[in-house]
Amino acid sequence: MGWFTAPEYWLSRLVFQRALAAVYLVAFLTAALQFRALLGERGMLPIPRFVERVPFRLAPSLFHLRYSDRLFAAVAWTGCAVSAALVAGLDSWLPLWGGMLLWLVPWALYLSIVNVGQTWYGFGWESLLLETGFLAVFLGNDEVAPPVVVLFLLRWILFRVEFGAGLIKLRGDECWRKLTCLHYHHETQPMPGPLSWFFHHLPGPLHKAETAANHVTQLVVPFLLFTPQPIATAGAALMIVTQLWLVLSGNFSWLNWITIVLALSAVRFPASPPSVPAAPLWYEVVVLAVAALVVVLSYRPVLNMISRRQVMNRSFDPLHLVNTYGAFGSISRLRYEVVVEGTRDETPREDADWREYEFRGKPGDLRHWPRQFAPYHLRLDWMMWFAALSPAYAGAWFGAMVERLLENDRDTLRLLRRSPFPPDEPPRYVRARLFRYRYTSWRELRATGACWDRAYVREFLPPTRLAETARRS
Secondary structure, eight states, X not given: OGGGBOGGGHHHHHHHHHHHHXXXXXXXXXXXXXXXXXXXXXXXXXXXXXXXXSOTXXXXXXGGTOOOHHHHHHHHHHHHHHHHHHHTTGGGGSOHHHHHHHHHHHHHHHHXXXXXXXGGGOSHHHHHHHHHHHHHTTSOOTTSOOBHHHHHHHHHHHHHHHHHHHHHHHHSOHHHHTTOGGGTHHHHSSSBOTTHXXXXXXXXXXXXXXXXXXXXXXXXXXXXXXXXXXXXXXXXXHHHHHHXXXXXXXXXTTHHHHHHHHHHTTXXXXXXXXXXXXXXXXXXXXXXXXXXXXXXXXXXXXXXXXXXXXXXXXXXXXXXXXXXXXXXXXXXXXXXXXXXXXXXXXXXXXXXXXXXXXXXXXXXXXXXXOOOOTTXXXXXXXXXXXXXXXXXXXTTTHXXXXXXXXXXXXXXXXXXXXXXXXXXXXOSEXXXXXXXXEEOOHHHHHHXXXXXXXXXXXXXXXXXXXXXXXXXX
């Protein structure tokens, strides 16, 4: 069927597939390097406890059959290996069905991780990777031209990502309507990047121009994806430029990068397509059946998107096949940080020798300039930002983290930039205090060398020793 494929998008498919495989690789690497402290048998939110109370039908995962830290490590590193093979183009060397099965492997493995990841995997980009990765299974390889319907569905994901995010902003914080949100956002975002300080100090009119441009990109440009070429390519290019601006201004895991990957699938690169045979009948039937399933499952996300009570980042099925997206419907005006400290003194008085733990990405040391981590995702650092917004976000895991710090747990300390205590001398007490952080001015930066200033707000967790922590858990 000539209508079934779009040979002119063969290079778009190639670029999309290799870029998506690279995002998969980062996601599996993140899981492999962080899971023991977060989800392992002695983690803050152990997977064995989760699978005991949540049935398979609500959270399909390989780990419902059996869990061990070795098995999780095997799943994560296998995902890394398969992703690297896909980056290298192994799927192009296989028959069509073999390439599809190879793309199915990282999707199934990552689904198994996300569905038991609990709080640590509750971010919208997890579902976005799964939804995109599922459609990639049916995009084909060098044996067939790209199916039109799959290319359309990839644009449908991108449309929902951008348009949903735009709507949630207009319906949410009034500063988006007044074009003033970026007066605060670069300072109060979850994890600032190395250039965020400079973005924050841009002139006010430029901040308003940024916000207005964001509204255009998210509320108008997405409709261009469904127009003829080269207009669709121009629309996708505008989205890519906007996402690269966000990459420069902060650390948002792989959210910006996978949005760029989706936009690349809509770009028509000027290259002559190779000659390939017609798609086999079985392949056409499978692709059309999957497309029909996605259309049916889009019902609830579309209802959510047009609802006045729109919610962000929700999956409506346990396989994360079609989801709803959105970010920063409200913007914090002030930045709060939870600062964790320990002491080896016998009595945890205020004048005790309290020493701060330093996290990798979240602000702590006033002179420590933020680094670029995205697309790598520092899960604990992100959740510490949420904890500073409200202790309710920390209820499930914060006490367990404190207990691990009191034990000098090696896996937990690996998630930090610096522990103030030697491995054989754990603290006797750990406490947490809430501070208000703000960027310094140009004058303060030159005078002190500090990019942050802070003021004490209140106690977040009183001095706690190991026996007390054990009783609380």
